[in-house]
Amino acid sequence: xxxxxxxxxxxxxxxxxxxxxxxxxxxxxxxxxxxxxxxxxxxxxxxxxxxxxxxxxxxxxxxxxxxxxxxxxxxxxxxxxxxxxxxxxxxxxxxxxxxxxxxxxxxxxxxxxxxxxxxxxxxxxxxxxxxxxxxxxxxxxxxxxxxxxxxxxxxxxxxxxxxxxxxxxxxxxxxxxxxxxxxxxxxxx
Amino acid sequence: xxxxxxxxxxxxxxxxxxxxxxxxxxxxxxxxxxxxxxxxxxxxxxxxxxxxxxxxxxxxxxxxxxxxxxxxxxxxxxxxxxxxxxxxxxxxxxxxxxxxxxxxxxxxxxx
Numbered sequence: 001x002x003x004x005x006x007x008x009x010x011x012x013x014x015x016x017x018x019x020x021x022x023x024x025x026x027x028x029x030x031x032x033x034x035x036x037x038x039x040x041x042x043x044x045x046x047x048x049x050x051x052x053x054x055x056x057x058x059x060x061x062x063x064x065x066x067x068x069x070x071x072x073x074x075x076x077x078x079x080x081x082x083x084x085x086x087x088x089x090x091x092x093x094x095x096x097x098x099x100x101x102x103x104x105x106x107x108x109x110x111x112x113x114x115x116x117x118x119x120x121x122x123x124x125x126x127x128x129x130x131x132x133x134x135x136x137x138x139x140x141x142x143x144x145x146x147x148x149x150x151x152x153x154x155x156x157x158x159x160x161x162x163x164x165x166x167x168x169x170x171x172x173x174x175x176x177x178x179x180x181x182x183x184x185x186x187x188x189x
Numbered sequence: 190x191x192x193x194x195x196x197x198x199x200x201x202x203x204x205x206x207x208x209x210x211x212x213x214x215x216x217x218x219x220x221x222x223x224x225x226x227x228x229x230x231x232x233x234x235x236x237x238x239x240x241x242x243x244x245x246x247x248x249x250x251x252x253x254x255x256x257x258x259x260x261x262x263x264x265x266x267x268x269x270x271x272x273x274x275x276x277x278x279x280x281x282x283x284x285x286x287x288x289x290x291x292x293x294x295x296x297x298x299x300x
Binding site: 135 | 233235275278287288
């Protein structure tokens, strides 16, 4: 990725202490410090792109803003097969102490995503007492894998956000499948 | 060491016979390896080597009185190590080691 490499090169190196008389030299104050988030993102975005699952694609509206992007998941198996689901991922300033903020932009019928687009995924939880919540050891690629797995391995009917969807599944799986496909068809129209 | 050397006197007596020792070590090079006494040498929070200043301090280029960057390493009871700066930010939110989820308590600090 050319833009990423260019960004890496532009990363300011700590200025040599040429003027020790006044603590803040003009040189130092002029160089806008790159935040820890942005430094992490330069590496993590590249890593994410290199490890993207076959069912995922990412799009940056502004290639110079690594903190905001769209993730599209097109499941190739399961209830949501044939659908295309867009997520907006926003990496806040306090990354990686805090998880990225994720919203689902596509309306869908899913036990762990409600119709408003709120996503219930343990690794996106800021405070968690178990090992499944957010930790600064996690990376962007883990977030992508997590969101992708919501349609397969991490799909969870036991602890639903959309209770109605989970109850429907427990009562009648055919009805649930039909409703999922109905939402997918609505989205395509 | 001298015991291993062949005595010239002995050699004189054994003249014409096979010497006791087939080889003598004339030169040898010792190679030593070392590594930091930590389980992992990269801080899992900022992904910079723990012996270097953390990502945050590098940006701020804080220097101590020796002109070195003043960013120390902290070891937990679980033996995982991080930059003290990185870890103190994280424990404010969750007092657990992000690598093993054990309750975080400091074993030692320093460089």
